[in-house]
Amino acid sequence: MTRLTLVMLLTVLPFLPVLARTDDVGEAANLVGLGGALVLWWQVVLGVRQVSERLCGDRLRVVALHRWLGGCGAFLVLLHPLLETIANHQDPAYLVVLDFSWVESTYTSYGRLALLLFLALWLTSTLLRSAIRHRLWRSVHYVSYPLAGLVFLHAYGIGTFLTDLPWLRAYWLALAGCLALVTAWRLAVPLWAPRYRVVAKTRLTPTVTQYTVAPVGRRRVRRPAPGQFCYLRLRALSRAHPFSVVGQDEDGALTFAVKRAGPFTARLERLGRDAGLRLDGPYGTFTRQAGTDDRPTVLIAGGIGVTPFVDLVRRHAGPRMSLTHIVASPAEAAFRDELRDRLGRRYTAAYRADPRARYFVCGSPGFVEATTGDLRADGVRRDQLFTEHFDC
Missing domain, CATH: 1.20.120 (Four Helix Bundle (Hemerythrin (Met), subunit A))
Structure with a gap:
């Protein structure tokens, strides 16, 4: 700033x-x-x-x-x-x-x-x-x-x-x-937003679908850092919607996990293989400080709010990183088993205030507000808290 x-x-x-x-x-x-x-x-x-x-x-x-x-x-x-x-x-x-x-x-x-x-x-x-x-x-x-x-x-x-x-x-x-x-x-x-096409589509849960998109031609978005998001649009002049990147490969393909929550995500579900998209991004600095030193990193996700943490855990999971995945329903429990395997006992159902830890909270606006309020009441300082929210 x-x-x-x-x-x-x-x-x-x-x-x-x-x-x-x-x-x-x-x-x-x-x-x-x-x-x-x-x-x-x-x-x-x-x-x-x-x-x-x-x-x-x-x-x-x-x-x-x-x-x-x-x-x-x-x-x-x-x-x-x-x-x-x-x-x-x-x-x-x-x-x-x-x-x-x-x-x-x-x-x-x-x-x-x-x-x-x-x-x-x-x-x-x-x-x-x-x-x-x-x-x-x-x-x-x-x-x-x-x-x-x-x-x-x-x-x-x-x-x-x-x-x-x-x-x-x-x-x-x-x-x-x-x-x-x-x-x-x-x-x-x-x-002039870079063009991508759908190369893979996988249903993760009854309400969450994973999409892998690959660049068409040489133009592509910058390589996202863990926790960043891109805006997706179906046509050049249609409205863009932001989604967190949950995976990427060396060829420039990006993966997104999207919860069905409205007209745009319904249109995404109807896309077939090789369907075209335009991407804009990446944006965000939400998890930039996660796992950067020996301070504990506590990740708290509400439902599909886990998506900014997926690539971070895959790349930087360590003994000082833990995840609390608060799931509203089993239908939103995407990536739960994978993250449990990667984090082991550090995948928990609750959190405890730690004066040295950094806390990263992601989910709906109501979830983020309630969770940060609870953390503050437990003694977590404002400088320890990092939040990101989205409307599903």
């Missing part, structure tokens, strides 16, 4: 000189608006994993930062129009009435449209999140791209600081250009 934090601070520096010029409500509104736009810019950048991965390899930390910035952005984006309303002595209708009759009102209306899009984005990500399906939430999230574009147009057309300070205006245009490039990258990456 150090590199990402440094880059974020550098993007803020050009705005610091204008703080001295902020001495009334109108200028405060402009500064708040610029700050909100920069937060939105970073949210779009961090939302493109192929870009953010180059700044920080820990995808879960990036997602957490993305969510935190969402709260900051909401405050700034909502405060800006309120301050503008006060500064211009307008009634509340000023926030939503669109007017494209002349130049300044057109740029102002770009801001009003951005506000309406932001409200839709904010409401579906907060108050309405538990009431809507993930697919709808994700679709609404795509408005962040036109939203950011409208915000930059709005500020460019009527922003006081951008009009008065040519160097700040040039910086603003550079940010807008970077935003356009990031958006283009986001749209184009699926088209």
